[in-house]
Amino acid sequence: MPYTILVTAPTLAPAGRQLLEAGGHRVIYLPESADGATIEKVLVDEPVDAVISRTLTLSAAAIQGAPRLKVISKHGVGVSNIAVDAATARGIPVYVTPGANAQSVAEMALGLLLAAARRIAWMDAQLRDGRWSRAQDGIELSGRTLGLVGFGQVARRLWRACQALGMSAWVYDPFLPQDAELDGAQRAGSLAELLDRSHVLSLHIPLTPQTRGLIGTAELAALPPDAILINTARGEVVDEAALIAALRSGALYAAGLDTTAQEPLMPGNPLLTLANVVLTPHVGGSTPAALAAMAEGAVRNVLGFLAGNPPAASACVNPSVLS
Structure with missing residues (x-):
């Protein structure tokens, strides 16, 4: 019919x-x-x-x-x-x-992580503007800890890729069964426990009333020095004003964002002025x-x-x- x-x-x-x-x-x-x-x-x-x-x-x-x-x-x-x-x-x-779209989103998250850690987008822009700016302060990811908020299919695939880089991982997901296979990751009992360990914090959660603004000033301050935030979930799960402040102050080394609170980004958005942000227009699964x-x-x-x-x-x- x-x-x-x-x-x-x-x-x-x-x-x-x-x-x-x-x-x-x-x-x-x-x-x-x-x-x-x-x-x-x-x-x-x-x-x-x-x-x-x-x-x-x-x-x-x-x-x-x-x-x-x-x-x-x-x-x-x-x-x-x-x-x-x-x-x-x-x-x-x-x-x-x-x-x-799990594989495509996981690959985007990995790409944003590498670009943010080594300032790839910034150096590319510098070269195109005629400047031989050789950033040598990039972060080597081997030996660092990946913190995953949510452990669905995207997070699992990202973790497998990061294992090849020599990273370890901790997971915070209150909805994950207690006997779930973690593929070698460790389980955090609370978000606070996860944040304290996460040199890279990657978000893999839906937008709900409970997750809106989940990552704010206090959460960003709880991350280790030179931490990186990756968001391929929903922009609104991060307090964007707090994120901008942390990036401007250097409290956060960098961020890789495929999603933002405002989409499309308007010309005056402060994220567009920050050299330590890598931005893509919500195309992780595209x-x-x-x-x-x-x-x-x-x-x-x-x-x-x-x-x-x-x-x-x-x-x-x-x-x-x-x-």
Whole structure:
């Protein structure tokens, strides 16, 4: 049976598009200029059965105004742009595609770490401006400790890569089962215990009311001297004013950020003026391989649910609606 699927982006990777085309489904794509109001209008005007959500906000008003909406799938794993409570209130499951972009995000985290530790981006910019600036104060990572806040698939892959550099690791994840395999890492009983040991602090947690601003002035001050912060999670889990202050003062050696509180960054953002920050525009999971896996996973999520073959409950962020 053909369904009407709304994709909150101009396109999907071919792996996802081909699945939709093969089933003869009607697919509504949104232009680059679309915003939350556009989504609300489409959901009122069109008989949408399912939404594949990318970066645009899927608000409570949009969900409440979609009479035929039955299922939502995130193109990825972060659902901070989806009004999950509104979906739950209507009995609509919200699925994610866990692991689909984990390798790409882990590689981005590693790239940011190496660039931040050795000031690679700064030296590149200096050379392009005609200056032979040979920074010789970079940090050698061998023998240092990687602190991982959250120990999901991205964190595990990053840790495996850092093992090859001669690093050790500590993990803080209160949701991790006590008998979970840590791949040689040590487990911290509290965030404070982790911070005290972390020469590199890498964040791998979703944005929730509990994690918003989790890393602030006190947490940054608790890190060892010359520590590095890596964030490929969500910008809002860091108090950005505190981060900027720590970077300016030298209390923090450097930061590598794929996510920031403000996206896109506006020209006056202080992060853009700091030589000890490496910035990328939230593209950790945006390699062709990751985009293909996320597109296929998101399409399979919604089509499986609509056909009576729902995905595993572990991929649902509001599993109470499934009972």
